[in-house]
Amino acid sequence: MSFAVIISEKGGQERREVFDKNEISIGRVQGNDLLLPKGNVSKRHARIVFRDGRFIVTDLKSTNGSYVNGHRIAQATIVREGDKIYIGDFILRLDASSSVASPLPSPRADSGRPEVEGMRDADGGPIATPMPRAVSGEPGAVSHIPLEHDPDDPSTTGLPVVGAVPSRPPPIRPQAAGLQAAAGVVERPSFGRATIGGGPSCVVSAPPPPAAPAPSPPVPARPALAPVPHPPPPARPAPPPRKEPPVARPGHFAALQALLGRLSDVVDLEEPELATPGEAKKATIEKLLKEQVRALQQEGEIPGGVSADELVREALREATGTGPLAELIDDEEVLEVQIARFDHVVVVRDGGVTTPLEVAFTSDGTLRRVLLRLASTAGYKPREGDRTIDVHLPSGVHLSAILPPVAAGGTVATLRKRRRADLGLEDLVRSGTISRAMATFFQQCLEAKANILVAGPLGAGTTTLIGALGAAVNSEERTIAIQEIDEIVLTQPFGSSLILPDTGAETARVVRLAASLRPDRLLVGAMSGEVVGQVVEAIGSGLDGVVAAVRGPSLRQALARLAPALVAARPGLDPASARSWIASSFDVAIEVARLRGGRHRVLRVAELAGADAGEIKTRDVFEFVLDPAQADRGEGAFQATGVIPAVVQELKTHGNRVDETIFRRGTR
Numbered sequence: 001m002s003f004a005v006i007i008s009e010k011g012g013q014e015r016r017e018v019f020d021k022n023e024i025s026i027g028r029v030q031g032n033d034l035l036l037p038k039g040n041v042s043k044r045h046a047r048i049v050f051r052d053g054r055f056i057v058t059d060l061k062s063t064n065g066s067y068v069n070g071h072r073i074a075q076a077t078i079v080r081e082g083d084k085i086y087i088g089d090f091i092l093r094l095d096a097s098s099s100v101a102s103p104l105p106s107p108r109a110d111s112g113r114p115e116v117e118g119m120r121d122a123d124g125g126p127i128a129t130p131m132p133r134a135v136s137g138e139p140g141a142v143s144h145i146p147l148e149h150d151p152d153d154p155s156t157t158g159l160p161v162v163g164a165v166p167s168r169p170p171p172i173r174p175q176a177a178g179l180q181a182a183a184g185v186v187e188r189p190s191f192g193r194a195t196i197g198g199g200p201s202c203v204v205s206a207p208p209p210p211a212a213p214a215p216s217p218p219v220p221a222r223p224a225l226a227p228v229p230h231p232p233p234p235a236r237p238a239p240p241p242r243k244e245p246p247v248a249r250p251g252h253f254a255a256l257q258a259l260l261g262r263l264s265d266v267v268d269l270e271e272p273e274l275a276t277p278g279e280a281k282k283a284t285i286e287k288l289l290k291e292q293v294r295a296l297q298q299e300g301e302i303p304g305g306v307s308a309d310e311l312v313r314e315a316l317r318e319a320t321g322t323g324p325l326a327e328l329i330d331d332e333e334v335l336e337v338q339i340a341r342f343d344h345v346v347v348v349r350d351g352g353v354t355t356p357l358e359v360a361f362t363s364d365g366t367l368r369r370v371l372l373r374l375a376s377t378a379g380y381k382p383r384e385g386d387r388t389i390d391v392h393l394p395s396g397v398h399l400s401a402i403l404p405p406v407a408a409g410g411t412v413a414t415l416r417k418r419r420r421a422d423l424g425l426e427d428l429v430r431s432g433t434i435s436r437a438m439a440t441f442f443q444q445c446l447e448a449k450a451n452i453l454v455a456g457p458l459g460a461g462t463t464t465l466i467g468a469l470g471a472a473v474n475s476e477e478r479t480i481a482i483q484e485i486d487e488i489v490l491t492q493p494f495g496s497s498l499i500l501p502d503t504g505a506e507t508a509r510v511v512r513l514a515a516s517l518r519p520d521r522l523l524v525g526a527m528s529g530e531v532v533g534q535v536v537e538a539i540g541s542g543l544d545g546v547v548a549a550v551r552g553p554s555l556r557q558a559l560a561r562l563a564p565a566l567v568a569a570r571p572g573l574d575p576a577s578a579r580s581w582i583a584s585s586f587d588v589a590i591e592v593a594r595l596r597g598g599r600h601r602v603l604r605v606a607e608l609a610g611a612d613a614g615e616i617k618t619r620d621v622f623e624f625v626l627d628p629a630q631a632d633r634g635e636g637a638f639q640a641t642g643v644i645p646a647v648v649q650e651l652k653t654h655g656n657r658v659d660e661t662i663f664r665r666g667t668r
Contacts, residue, residue, distance in 0.1 A: 397418070524549065
């Protein structure tokens, strides 16, 4: 038994996924059957069950909720083919045409017997989703129906129904109204509350009056129930948008600044002991803070409604700890923290969602001390005249900071967390990073042990792609990954990960020794400096199956930077010879970029076609064409250029079967 899910991002292209199972899970992390990699999709967001010829969708207590035809669902709900399921920025439709099971029977025989649902959402408002809706212009046809029990309960055989009683329609909540407008859904008339046998009241709904319905067997009608007066709940206004720079809790922030100012009058916050304070020192500082906050309260310096305990807690965290940074580092969804000023901190979360931090730091001095405390955990010891910090913390976070007076406007810093590259090629196809044809070609290149160069700027997903390529190789191969921080996840039983040291000479020695081990596959997280010379020299001595990344805004610029790096690593080599050496070392080059809206895309897949006096030549095999109408969302289409790369002939020479149809011009 199988069914299909048609997925599209709002305003984007559709894709179709077929599942040969009765139940699938949906979420943004690996391990779900349907992967939707966006920040507004929860890790485990929803579940779809196909049972007895009907679809049942259940929200798994997601943060942003699941919606059917613009209505948020609160329990297991039956949906029909053609209904739209909204999950984050994605719209799902279900198709059982490939299944042998019978389709969901039309509920027209139960016309006039709408389903009952009395649940409310977490905010206390009525849930409009479970109310039956007329679709496709058929009077009495029910679009989606709430289930009283979970679909995994085999005892669920039917749904309770009551007679409909006309009444005034309840107001539409702002959130649901916005989704309905986006989906083009028109709210149907709904009906008031009724009680059955003295039980709790519940919202009921009935379809519009039927227009000459087709003859059907008579169904005994239940008597109409008298409406019970019940005023509808007031509509809740949408929350105000965030502002930048953040201005949330101004009274709290001013009080926090005043408290730390008082503390600095009695304690030298620059004293060395506060760089790594012990428990006794923290207890002393906390006692002083409590004394100062009481004094501020007596002087009327703390506004009403501001918690004294919270002020002490946050002030202690700044004076002796890492301020708000510790929580951000521990948060799995936070990818990067950008500090433009002590009072302007921006948090970048998974999916490219960017939000300002409401409570930042109280002064530039506090921010600088916090960053030095963080750096000390990696063994960093500031020296006289140091104006920069560039360290990898034990947690895997890369801390970069520029201090005054070099930073004229105050300390500037970035904390970038490592992103574990544990996705496969199939995951990248589902997320829209690559096309199906690209994935097939990459697999062919890996089988041929071609040398692959991945180019892209920092944060574009080069490491993720290298990790996916590494995961696609034969599990019996000996694989070595060389990287600056531990990001590439090796699943092979014979895999080894080497972390490059900071010094150039030691780095070159590690790469040279790794290549001398003659691994079946060598993955290089980033080529620069001495690493370029060692990798190119290893390829020249016969090592194949190399997958390496190089930083650059584009493939052309990345290739242009490799030649000077090779010349610097190999004195006496002229630029023209360096370009020829690089062009002959790598078979395929891939350009990765992060487009507007946070979408990662492979923009080009090209074969290196030699070098002339000025540059390394390339021939595009696949390309991503941006849609001008949706450029702000990073939407477009992958297509083949018609070029058949030389590596295909090598595959044929070694007896491998190659599907050349993927290279036909226009193939996606």
